[in-house]
Amino acid sequence: MAGSTTRARTSQGGQRRGCQGRSASGYTARQRRKQRGDRARCQAREKTLRRFPVGTPDVSQEQTAARDVGSRIPVTPLPPASCGLGQTNKDRGRHSWAPEIPLPPLELRLLKRYVILVESHMRAASKLAAGVASLPSIRTAFAATQGTWRFLNNDRAPLSALVEPLREAGRNQVKALESRFAMLVHDWSKLTFSQPKRKRDLTQLTHSSDVGYELMTALLVSADDGTPLAPMELHLKTAEGLLSTRDPAPKQVPHLDQILETMRASREWKLDKPLLHVIDREADSVDHYRQWDDAGFKFLVRADDRRVNWRGESLLLTKIGRSLRRRKAFSKVTDDAEYHGRPAELWVAETEVTLTRPAKKNVGGKRFELAGRALTLRYIVVQLRDGAGKVLAQWMLLTNAPKRTTAEHLAHCYYWRWRIESYHKLLKSHGQQLEQWQQATGIAIARRLLVAAMACVLAWQLEADTSEEAEELKEIVIRLSGRQMKHGRSCTAPALLAGLWPLLSMLELLEYTDLEHLRHLAARIRFLNSG
Numbered sequence: 001m002a003g004s005t006t007r008a009r010t011s012q013g014g015q016r017r018g019c020q021g022r023s024a025s026g027y028t029a030r031q032r033r034k035q036r037g038d039r040a041r042c043q044a045r046e047k048t049l050r051r052f053p054v055g056t057p058d059v060s061q062e063q064t065a066a067r068d069v070g071s072r073i074p075v076t077p078l079p080p081a082s083c084g085l086g087q088t089n090k091d092r093g094r095h096s097w098a099p100e101i102p103l104p105p106l107e108l109r110l111l112k113r114y115v116i117l118v119e120s121h122m123r124a125a126s127k128l129a130a131g132v133a134s135l136p137s138i139r140t141a142f143a144a145t146q147g148t149w150r151f152l153n154n155d156r157a158p159l160s161a162l163v164e165p166l167r168e169a170g171r172n173q174v175k176a177l178e179s180r181f182a183m184l185v186h187d188w189s190k191l192t193f194s195q196p197k198r199k200r201d202l203t204q205l206t207h208s209s210d211v212g213y214e215l216m217t218a219l220l221v222s223a224d225d226g227t228p229l230a231p232m233e234l235h236l237k238t239a240e241g242l243l244s245t246r247d248p249a250p251k252q253v254p255h256l257d258q259i260l261e262t263m264r265a266s267r268e269w270k271l272d273k274p275l276l277h278v279i280d281r282e283a284d285s286v287d288h289y290r291q292w293d294d295a296g297f298k299f300l301v302r303a304d305d306r307r308v309n310w311r312g313e314s315l316l317l318t319k320i321g322r323s324l325r326r327r328k329a330f331s332k333v334t335d336d337a338e339y340h341g342r343p344a345e346l347w348v349a350e351t352e353v354t355l356t357r358p359a360k361k362n363v364g365g366k367r368f369e370l371a372g373r374a375l376t377l378r379y380i381v382v383q384l385r386d387g388a389g390k391v392l393a394q395w396m397l398l399t400n401a402p403k404r405t406t407a408e409h410l411a412h413c414y415y416w417r418w419r420i421e422s423y424h425k426l427l428k429s430h431g432q433q434l435e436q437w438q439q440a441t442g443i444a445i446a447r448r449l450l451v452a453a454m455a456c457v458l459a460w461q462l463e464a465d466t467s468e469e470a471e472e473l474k475e476i477v478i479r480l481s482g483r484q485m486k487h488g489r490s491c492t493a494p495a496l497l498a499g500l501w502p503l504l505s506m507l508e509l510l511e512y513t514d515l516e517h518l519r520h521l522a523a524r525i526r527f528l529n530s531g
């Protein structure tokens with residue numbers, strides 16, 4: 001039904017195209033307004049056609065027919081494979097940064113909605129208006145809301161298809177890295193909602209009154225400079241089970257048991273370079289170190305103060321760190337590190353330790369010890385010190401990364417792990433206001449998350465682009481965002497999102513409204529007129 005309404009409307013627009021060239025004189029104001037609306041509708045339709053070339057087959061009808069007879073519909077990957085955002089075909093190539101976003105393998109109707117939705121997420125939402133925004137086109141806000149609802153609840157847009165453009169963006173960017181490897185950062189984030197009664201499948205997180213979803217992200221990060229590239233995998237834990245971009249979705253297992261499966265799945269992503277898996281202190285587990293090493297994966301994990309063998313002695317990691325300092329094994333990496341806003345020096349030392357003790361396991365409340373082979377790892381101590389040599393902060397890192405990657409580089413890699421915390425912050429409070437989203441089910445939230453992630457990827461790409469045009473564009477976007485940047489920072493991802501929205505809105509508005517006419521209308525605001 002919905003499809004036929006849309007088609008009817010577009011064909012009407014097509015018939016009325018003839019009136020475009022007629023002189024407006026002799027018409028009443030109401031008729032002129034109506035004509036302007038029609039013209040806008042025609043132009044918007046042409047714009048869509050320019051983006052999606054006319055030759056593109058629309059298989060939605062065939063697929064609808066296939067669904068009627070109850071057969072399984074193969075999701076056909078369709079041309080075009082990529083599409084420019086916020087710009088028409090004729091503009092393409094004008095901006096060097098212009099994002100040609102990769103598209104998911106969906107039918108054409110869903111593809112169009114995907115592009116519209118990615119655009120809708122290129123903004124910094126406010127807490128009070130976290131719904132999917134619509135650009136000021138001729139579409140009514142209601143139609144946009146309806147289209148969004150249909151897309152987010154459409155089983156023909158599976159998570160495994162919606163993650164494809166993100167992976168494609170990741171693949172493309174990994175090719176350009178100078179480092180021999182890329183980083184994959186794994187982390188979990190709790191999502192709690194301000195109106196939990198509206199969600200149908202929230203799950204208990206810690207205690208009985210703590211309900212929500214749990215989000216797992218595997219974020220691809222550049223090992224050159226820590227630029228976030230793209231989320232490559234996502235799981236959302238709901239009361240109905242684990243939703244995942246992996247097909248079939250993995251079983252619900254404890255956090256650390258999920259990692260090996262994600263590592264294995266990463267081999268299917270066809271990345272040009274090997275991955276270094278970076279995880280925070282939660283992953284300090286000798287049993288998992290053994291599993292990952294046996295399976296041939298490289299990891300970098302922040303360790304707790306654990307007992308290891310070092311030069312024939314059984315010692316705690318902190319004690320080894322002190323001993324290394326006495327032996328002057330530390331070297332200074334930089335003078336201009338920062339610790340809580342104060343200047344600090346960054347020092348690094350490295351040695352080799354062996355983990356021989358059995359793993360302490362707790363499965364279903366049963367505690368036992370699991371013996372395992374001796375595992376030799378690189379132990380890297382990273383210290384932030386003040387000018388007087390006092391240690392302000394210390395990270396103890398364990399890794400099986402090959403020796404040719406220096407301790408200094410690995411210290412930076414762990415520092416860049418923070419990008420995943422910033423990403424979760426960007427999704428929650430600093431950009432997308434995820435915890436205010438009104439979608440009622442985990443699957444709709446997960447679909448929207450993948451769309452919002454694409455908007456974040458585009459903001460990161462712009463942030464990292466240092467070409468002359470990109471710098472000019474960033475300056476404009478930041479000015480439009482109305483945000484003040486910290487001294488020395490030219491832009492941030494949340495500010496870019498905040499500024500991209502007015503820019504896209506402006507472009508969309510100018511696409512079908514005459515600038516002179518807008519000026520004329522704006523003159524009704526006295527203040528603007530007086531200047």
Ligand SMILES: [Mn+2]
Nearest residue numbers: 187188280282
């Ligand atoms: Mn964590």
